[in-house]
Amino acid sequence: MNQVPFIAVEGPIGAGKTTLATMLAAELNMPVLKEIVEENPFLDKFYQNIDEWSFQLEMFFLCNRYKQLGDTESQLIRQGTPVVSDYHIYKNLIFSERTLKGREREKYRQIYHVLTDDLTKPGVIVYIKASLETLLARIAKRGRSFEQAMDEAYLQQLIEDYESAMASLAVTEPQTTIITVDGDAMDFVAEPQHFAAIVAQVKERIT
Numbered sequence: 233m234n235q236v237p238f239i240a241v242e243g244p245i246g247a248g249k250t251t252l253a254t255m256l257a258a259e260l261n262m263p264v265l266k267e268i269v270e271e272n273p274f275l276d277k278f279y280q281n282i283d284e285w286s287f288q289l290e291m292f293f294l295c296n297r298y299k300q301l302g303d304t305e306s307q308l309i310r311q312g313t314p315v316v317s318d319y320h321i322y323k324n325l326i327f328s329e330r331t332l333k334g335r336e337r338e339k340y341r342q343i344y345h346v347l348t349d350d351l352t353k354p355g356v357i358v359y360i361k362a363s364l365e366t367l368l369a370r371i372a373k374r375g376r377s378f379e380q381a382m383d384e385a386y387l388q389q390l391i392e393d394y395e396s397a398m399a400s401l402a403v404t405e406p407q408t409t410i411i412t413v414d415g416d417a418m419d420f421v422a423e424p425q426h427f428a429a430i431v432a433q434v435k436e437r438i439t
């Protein structure tokens with residue numbers, strides 16, 4: 233992996249990425265990089281009409297993440313500071329391949345590669361996989377109003393898209409370690425030993 237540890241927590245919507253990334257950062261004494269959600273002007277509209285708003289939303293996420301990761305690279309990673317992030321830039325492709333169509337999808341793909349190919353990527357991905365039932369329960373518990381009308385088929389599709397994406401990353405980027413956490417069976421919030429097991433796996437890859 234990279235000399236300076238860079239860990240991304242990934243998984244479908246509501247899997248617990250921000251929760252686990254925050255816990256890992258505290259445990260490993262690293263800064264945490266979090267996605268900004270509340271200031272996103274398109275999410276609300278997107279969930280009401282995906283076809284109408286997907287290009288604006290995907291571009292917004294891409295530009296924000298590009299800026300945030302560029303700053304992280306220059307201000308932290310290149311200065312020798314390890315980082316835990318609650319996302320990996322690759323999620324832009326996972327979502328956009330599902331939400332965009334035709335020429336917009338093709339244009340987005342090109343822009344994605346231009347912006348991100350030379351970014352420093354995480355050496356470790358902690359991938360939280362979870363069932364539709366678990367994700368729906370967590371999304372309901374968190375209670376963001378714009379997510380409550382989310383189509384179950386969209387979420388189920390994303391679960392499958394994440395599975396394929398992680399399997400293909402394992403082949404195309406064998407230098408990246410993927411640690412898979414069973415989010416249905418492992419409750420890292422309520423069970424300290426479950427969290428400790430995840431920490432042990434991460435430590436093994438970064439030391």
Ligand SMILES: Nc1ncnc2c1ncn2[C@@H]1O[C@H](COP(=O)(O)OP(=O)(O)OP(=O)(O)O)[C@@H](O)[C@H]1O
Binds near residue numbers: 244252421
């Ligand atoms: N292991 C867990 N057990 C129970 N509740 C959890 C667990 N992990 C997260 N939660 C709760 O589930 C909700 C979603 O968690 P969180 O916001 O961390 O998910 P996320 O993957 O970052 O979501 P998003 O994809 O929207 O960014 C929160 O209310 C959080 O407190």
Ligand SMILES: Nc1nc(=O)c2ncn([C@H]3C[C@H](O)[C@@H](CO)O3)c2[nH]1
Binds near residue numbers: 267290324327328331
């Ligand atoms: N379409 C789309 N593309 C993305 O890159 C993306 N990243 C996150 N999200 C959605 C999931 C949560 O509702 C909310 C917070 O993660 O934003 C996304 N939606």
